[in-house]
Amino acid sequence: MTQQTKTALLIREMILRGELAPGDRVTEADLAARLGLSRTPVRQALPALALEGLLVRSGERGFAVRQFSSSDSLDALRLRAVLEGYAARRVAERGVKASLLKALKECLLAGDLLLDTQSLATDEELRYGEMNARFHSLILEGSEMHLLPELASRCAVVPFTAPDHIAFSALGKQTIFKLLFYAHRQHHSIVEAMVEGQGDRAEFLFREHAIGQEHSMNFGGSVPQIAP
Numbered sequence: 001m002t003q004q005t006k007t008a009l010l011i012r013e014m015i016l017r018g019e020l021a022p023g024d025r026v027t028e029a030d031l032a033a034r035l036g037l038s039r040t041p042v043r044q045a046l047p048a049l050a051l052e053g054l055l056v057r058s059g060e061r062g063f064a065v066r067q068f069s070s071s072d073s074l075d076a077l078r079l080r081a082v083l084e085g086y087a088a089r090r091v092a093e094r095g096v097k098a099s100l101l102k103a104l105k106e107c108l109l110a111g112d113l114l115l116d117t118q119s120l121a122t123d124e125e126l127r128y129g130e131m132n133a134r135f136h137s138l139i140l141e142g143s144e145m146h147l148l149p150e151l152a153s154r155c156a157v158v159p160f161t162a163p164d165h166i167a168f169s170a171l172g173k174q175t176i177f178k179l180l181f182y183a184h185r186q187h188h189s190i191v192e193a194m195v196e197g198q199g200d201r202a203e204f205l206f207r208e209h210a211i212g213q214e215h216s217m218n219f220g221g222s223v224p225q226i227a228p
Contacts (some may be wrong), residue, residue: 005126007041008048015054015065016160022067025058053157068159074214076158081210083152084136087143088202092194100142104191107135111184120177128180129164135187136163139194163213183212 011031014020026046032039046063049055058064091100110131114124140149156162186209193202 003037003041004044004048006122007035007037008045009122009126010035011042011045011049012052012054020065022065022069025062025064026055027062052159052162054159066159073158073160076155076161077210077213078207080152080155080161081207083148083155084139085203085206087140087145087148088190088194088206089199090143090145091139092197092199092202094144095197096194097142100138101191101195103138104135107131107138108184108188108191111135111187115177115181115184118177119173120180125176125180126164132183133162133164139190179212179215183209186212 011020011026014034020026028039028042028046031037031042031046035042046055050057050063054066055063056066096104111128114120114128114131117124120128136152137149140152186205190202190205190209193199193205
């Protein structure tokens with residue numbers, strides 16, 4: 001994991017925890033001082049966070065935290081789940097192509113290997129997020145409805161809604177692991193449902209799957225108590 005990636009993660013967590021409030025102007029110097037870092041990784045991270053939708057341009061060279069509410073993120077997350085659920089239904093009803101199934105199984109194996117240790121370091125959480133984003137993208141693309149990935153990508157611009165935004169350290173490592181373990185079990189069930197041609201089940205599982213991300217963003221209620 002690069003220093004830029006680590007820095008972006010730290011700033012993302014500050015926004016989620018409210019340490020950087022919506023509308024707050026952020027500067028390289030202030031963030032570098034607060035994080036105990038040099039200004040270079042902060043300078044590199046800020047434009048990346050702007051592309052994610054967490055920051056907006058403020059002035060000629062500065063940024064500010066985007067104005068948003070947790071309800072905005074929750075709505076976008078649930079809308080994305082509806083779109084992905086429809087994509088999974090379509091894949092199930094049309095039949096899973098061999099190339100898609102191979103790619104999905106690679107994602108499942110990657111997740112299994114990451115979670116096999118019963119705990120995740122920060123860089124492993126990010127690797128899980130990358131795998132998760134690919135899993136979701138594969139199913140959207142596999143629907144062969146070009147509008148679905150486009151609409152889902154619009155939802156993902158809302159802060160903390162993209163599939164690779166899985167969990168944050170404020171929740172605690174054990175809580176994060178339980179959430180990801182539970183979510184990856186659902187990945188297996190979604191693929192199984194699509195392979196079996198169970199469109200209704202695949203769609204329902206995707207909507208249920210979104211609840212895990214609600215918890216990881218601290219938008220939902222209690223954490224599912226799943227024993228690894």
